[in-house]
Structure formats: structure tokens, C-alpha cells
Amino acid sequence: MTQKWLKNRFQTSRRRFLGSAAGAAALGAFWTEQDLQGWQQNVRTASKPSDLKITDLRVAHVVGAPMRCPLIRLETNQGIHGLGEVRDGASPTYALMLKSRLVGENPCDVDRIFRKIKQFGFHARQAGGVCGIEMALWDLAGKAYNVPAYQMLGGKFREDIRLYCDTTESSDPKVYGQRLKQRRDEGFTFLKMDLGVRLVEKIPGTVTAPLGVSSRTTSRIEHMFTGMELTEKGVALMADYCGAVREAVGWDIPLAADHFGHIGVNSCIRLGKALEKYNLAYLEDMIPWMYTDLWKQITDAVNIPTLTGEDIYLKEPFIELCKAHAVDMIHPDLASSGGLLETKKIGDMAMEYGHAMMMHFAGTPVSFMANLHCAAATENFIALEFHSQEVPWWEDMVTGIPKPIVNKGFAKVPQGPGLGVELNDEVVKQHLAPGTSYFAPSTEWDNERSWDRLYS
Numbered sequence: 001m002t003q004k005w006l007k008n009r010f011q012t013s014r015r016r017f018l019g020s021a022a023g024a025a026a027l028g029a030f031w032t033e034q035d036l037q038g039w040q041q042n043v044r045t046a047s048k049p050s051d052l053k054i055t056d057l058r059v060a061h062v063v064g065a066p067m068r069c070p071l072i073r074l075e076t077n078q079g080i081h082g083l084g085e086v087r088d089g090a091s092p093t094y095a096l097m098l099k100s101r102l103v104g105e106n107p108c109d110v111d112r113i114f115r116k117i118k119q120f121g122f123h124a125r126q127a128g129g130v131c132g133i134e135m136a137l138w139d140l141a142g143k144a145y146n147v148p149a150y151q152m153l154g155g156k157f158r159e160d161i162r163l164y165c166d167t168t169e170s171s172d173p174k175v176y177g178q179r180l181k182q183r184r185d186e187g188f189t190f191l192k193m194d195l196g197v198r199l200v201e202k203i204p205g206t207v208t209a210p211l212g213v214s215s216r217t218t219s220r221i222e223h224m225f226t227g228m229e230l231t232e233k234g235v236a237l238m239a240d241y242c243g244a245v246r247e248a249v250g251w252d253i254p255l256a257a258d259h260f261g262h263i264g265v266n267s268c269i270r271l272g273k274a275l276e277k278y279n280l281a282y283l284e285d286m287i288p289w290m291y292t293d294l295w296k297q298i299t300d301a302v303n304i305p306t307l308t309g310e311d312i313y314l315k316e317p318f319i320e321l322c323k324a325h326a327v328d329m330i331h332p333d334l335a336s337s338g339g340l341l342e343t344k345k346i347g348d349m350a351m352e353y354g355h356a357m358m359m360h361f362a363g364t365p366v367s368f369m370a371n372l373h374c375a376a377a378t379e380n381f382i383a384l385e386f387h388s389q390e391v392p393w394w395e396d397m398v399t400g401i402p403k404p405i406v407n408k409g410f411a412k413v414p415q416g417p418g419l420g421v422e423l424n425d426e427v428v429k430q431h432l433a434p435g436t437s438y439f440a441p442s443t444e445w446d447n448e449r450s451w452d453r454l455y456s
Helices: 003-019 021-030 033-040 110-120 124-145 173-185 232-249 265-278 292-301 315-323 340-352 365-377 425-429
Strands: 054-062 069-076 081-085 160-165 191-194 255-258 306-308 356-359 381-386 410-412
Touching: 069 124, 081 124, 081 365, 110 124, 110 340, 124 340, 124 365, 160 191, 160 365, 173 191, 173 232, 191 232, 232 255, 232 265, 265 292, 292 306, 292 315, 315 340, 340 356, 340 365, 356 365, 365 381, 365 410
Parallel strands: 160 381, 191 255, 356 381
Antiparallel strands: 054 069, 069 081, 160 410
């Protein structure tokens, strides 16, 4: 053996020893505290995660994106902050009321904090505060460890996220068809149309309903309790409208339908059967999501996929729908389903039952980025909704990501830490809700206290 070989062998063994658990423990016996801190600093982080604490929560309420969307910012003791978004149309109070429950917490404990606050969410917009905070926690954790959010969810299945798109409605199917055809020409590979009873209800002989009842007067009444039913003429006219749109956009592209109006289950089935010949991608939210047995009745009767879920909070109601195979596809909105991790759990569960996942979205680029990370990390994902194609300043709200954000119907998964973007302060300030300020202090929420335990 040569001296050189012995030296190399010793150095290799030493490296293996130091890399082992025993070696690491032994180091503590003869390394100084300063040495140990220097060794730990070789771990690539953007802060000291173990000492990271939330110090504040503030709101900036954006309008015209195209919806009203409250942005939230979690600030910390280490100079980094996390961005989140309360679901479109919801009150910022849903997030602000949780501030005192967050200050002092380590945002890297995402799942534990979510379990602490999830009792303060509910279905639809009432989930917005909990979900917006969950987004901001992932943004902070990713920034602390210097990794993108999708990596913390287990990695990605895809680099490019497919988007689906609709457009401004028209009572003329030829006009509406051409508008949707333009979306296809812009590069979108999945389309959705609105197909509601309001298209025909003013035409005599199309709808039977208690006198004085219309789609306007029933907007707050669940579908089965309005007394509105389509006649054979009404079904035929709505089907013809759909057919004209299908001819305009082509038969080779998925075309889904939504916003049918508050009509009864039997009308849903008869309309669904009339639409079968147009090979639609799915029928969305024909009735409220919570009526599992009625959904299964529709799904079993119609040879078009059915879909619901944009207003469901947490995975348990999705489990009931999927176990019963009451719908063919699920459609969570990450800003109300529970955030990134809960939505990934929902998707993984649905896959076990054989169901694909679309994703509903209508917000700013902050929530959009959260959706991209979740979509990338969920195997049975198909497409994400996009509502802001005609908002010229939408992508200017954020920096730190290549532009255009949406390119020919797809969006790249962000590679920066956390959600992967920062706000362009000047642009966001130009689109605040009247009478509101840009991340103003929220000290009035500092001492909101209650005994939150759900058992005795």
C-alpha cells in the first residue's frame, strides 16, 4: 500500500464518519458552538427557519382582477414575508380575525397551523381567510428553506399547467361561438361556455314556473326548490344554442358547460340528455354540491361527465362524492377547499376512486401561483380555470417570474422560493378597492381572543 492510498482511504472514512449520525453526535463533543453554527450555515436557507416567527398580518384589497380579491401579507421577525389571497368576492375579515392566532407562530409549521385555524373556515367564500393564510404559510416556508412550494408538496408531475377559459356571454350563439373560437386561436386547448335558462326563459313556452318566478328571483333559492322546469321547447332551444357554439369552436377541443340556472333535477337530466350529441367535456354545478344522492341520479342518467366542487371546504365532502361516484370529476377551488396541501390531498383521494380533478380559480396572480404549484404536484389534474385573459394589468401585479405568465393556454410552474413571485407595489396600489389602503396596520385585530377548543 502506498502512502497516498492510505491518506485517501483515511479521508474517505473520515467523511463517511462525519456524515453519519454517530459522527454528527461525536462532533458535538469536540466542536465549539461557533463551529457548529458555521457548519449549519452551509444548509441553503434564506433565513433561520427554526427561529422564524409571524409578527403581523395585513391586507390589500384589489378590485377588477376581474373579481374583488383581498391579498394578505404575513410578516416575520426575519424580514421575509408571505403572500396569500382571500377567495374572490370574500371579506378580508375572514383573514384578519385570525391574526391574533397566528402572531408568534413559526410559519414553517404549515400543517399544524392549518389544523389550528381550519375550524374558522366554512364552505365557499367563508373559507377564504383560512385558505389565504395557508397560501401565505407555504410562501414563507418556501422562502425560509429557499425551495418552491411544489417541492414541499412532494415534487411535480408536470412543468406546464393547462388552463381552461371562457369569455363574455352573448344571447346570440354565433357571436358567443366566435368569442370562444378566439380563445382557441389564442392558444387555449380547453374551453367552457355558460348555458343558462336565462337564454330562453323570456321566449313563450320554454319554462314552466310559478307565476312571477324567474332566474332573477330565484338566485338565492336552491335549485330543487324554485319550481322552475324546462319544457321540451326550452330544452331544444338550449341544445341548439350549444350546438351552434360547438360548430364554431370545433369538435376536437374539449368544451364544458356551466351556469345552467336554478332548475329542478328532472330538467337537468332532460337537458343533459339533449346535450349528449355535442360531446361536452362536463356539466358543471347543475345542482348544489351537497346533494350527493341527487347528483348521482343525474350522473347515472346522463352520458356526459358531471362535475362539482368549487364551493366545498375540506376533503371530507369530496370523499362522500367520490365514494358514491356521484359525479365524474371534482372541481375544487384552492382558495376555498383548504389551500395547497388540502387540495393535493383531495386530488390524491379522488384519484384512488378513479376521478380526475379540474381546478376552479378566479383571482390575482398570487392565488394563481398557489394553484400552479398544487396542480404541478397532483397527478390526476387536468386543467385550471383562468378568468383574466382580458385584464391588461393582471400579470403586471407581480414580479420575479418570466412574462407572459400565460402563454398560449399554458402557464409554467414557478421555480422561485415559496409561491415564486413578489408584488409590484405600484401596480397593485393602482387597483385597490375605494377607501382602502395598501397593507395598512391592522392593530385592531391584535387582541382578538376566545377559547377555541372544540371539546371539553
